Amino acid sequence: MTRLLVTGGTGLLGGAVVEGARGRGWDVTASCRRVPGRSPADGVAWAALDLAEPGAAGALVERVRPDAVIHTAAMTSPAEAEADPARAFRVNAAAAGEMAAACARAEARIIHLTTDLVFDGQSGPYGEEDVPTAASAYGRSKAASEAAVAAAHADHVVVRTSLLLGRSARGDRGVDEAMERTLRAGGRARLFVDELRTPLAADDLAAVLLALCGHAYRGLLHVAGPAAVSRYDLGVRIARARGLDLSLLEAVRMADVPGLVPPRAPAPVLRTDRLRALLPALPRPRALDAVLARR
Numbered sequence: 001m002t003r004l005l006v007t008g009g010t011g012l013l014g015g016a017v018v019e020g021a022r023g024r025g026w027d028v029t030a031s032c033r034r035v036p037g038r039s040p041a042d043g044v045a046w047a048a049l050d051l052a053e054p055g056a057a058g059a060l061v062e063r064v065r066p067d068a069v070i071h072t073a074a075m076t077s078p079a080e081a082e083a084d085p086a087r088a089f090r091v092n093a094a095a096a097g098e099m100a101a102a103c104a105r106a107e108a109r110i111i112h113l114t115t116d117l118v119f120d121g122q123s124g125p126y127g128e129e130d131v132p133t134a135a136s137a138y139g140r141s142k143a144a145s146e147a148a149v150a151a152a153h154a155d156h157v158v159v160r161t162s163l164l165l166g167r168s169a170r171g172d173r174g175v176d177e178a179m180e181r182t183l184r185a186g187g188r189a190r191l192f193v194d195e196l197r198t199p200l201a202a203d204d205l206a207a208v209l210l211a212l213c214g215h216a217y218r219g220l221l222h223v224a225g226p227a228a229v230s231r232y233d234l235g236v237r238i239a240r241a242r243g244l245d246l247s248l249l250e251a252v253r254m255a256d257v258p259g260l261v262p263p264r265a266p267a268p269v270l271r272t273d274r275l276r277a278l279l280p281a282l283p284r285p286r287a288l289d290a291v292l293a294r295r
């Protein structure tokens, strides 16, 4: 049985990883900022972790002694990171380096999560060999996290991913559940026709991360959906699949909204040739329509 530490167990991806690991019968410890007051999921040990605190990541790894760590926890709001870049670097980059160094001492493999927004999206699609060119503080903090993890521990995989769909504990973290929540409340959504991403389901990504725990692959790996889609097309497909009012969606171009903060990356599209070369040892993320067809 694998002893797994999942950081960010209360998040969209961390929650999916916890579910997947439990389903495999692994010994799972999940972190959250405060130990949940409610009854935790069966078989999961919860541990408090605040990445803003220097040393906290290392202390948790020393206590849990995992075989592998899937490090999903991060300051994930680009707007919050833009407003407080120093905190974003502390939580996203410095703490990731500490986590990787602690994994090196504990001889635990680390799977670290990062983002397509390490690229400014001006000249994609991007492969693992491309140098980060982030346009936002969030993207820069995640690019710094990639370097920090790689420098601290050889037995790592740095997984860059894209927009995630799925159900989160908070009910608004999946791009599909956020849209559904807005439209069901009668709210309008202004969506860019010229911003492309490669969305995928959080539980498909979780399955790849769990498979990577026992795989020999080391280094950067792009794990994204099989097709690029605009924010607007994504909204239309979500609305159709969920029976929502399409007239609430407004197609806009980025140029129609001057002074976007943080700056948007028009097409940080990830190439996934390396992932495809690792199939079938790693599972393949499903296409968008298959993800949306499931309810």
Ligand SMILES: NC(=O)c1ccc[n+]([C@@H]2O[C@H](COP(=O)([O-])OP(=O)(O)OC[C@H]3O[C@@H](n4cnc5c(N)ncnc54)[C@H](OP(=O)(O)O)[C@@H]3O)[C@@H](O)[C@H]2O)c1
Pocket: 007, 008, 009, 010, 011, 012, 013, 014, 032, 033, 034, 049, 050, 051, 052, 071, 072, 073, 074, 075, 076, 091, 113, 114, 115, 116, 142, 161, 162, 163, 164, 168, 173
């Ligand atoms: N969602 C996406 O579309 C997307 C796209 C590309 C990359 N990613 C990457 O994938 C990873 C997971 O994203 P997600 O969507 O699952 O994020 P999420 O739903 O926002 O969850 C973030 C998790 O990190 C925790 N966290 C935040 N600040 C923390 C801190 N200072 N100390 C300890 N824990 C902290 C949160 O805990 P609380 O519950 O206490 O806030 C939560 O458990 C992230 O590394 C993100 O950069 C996500």
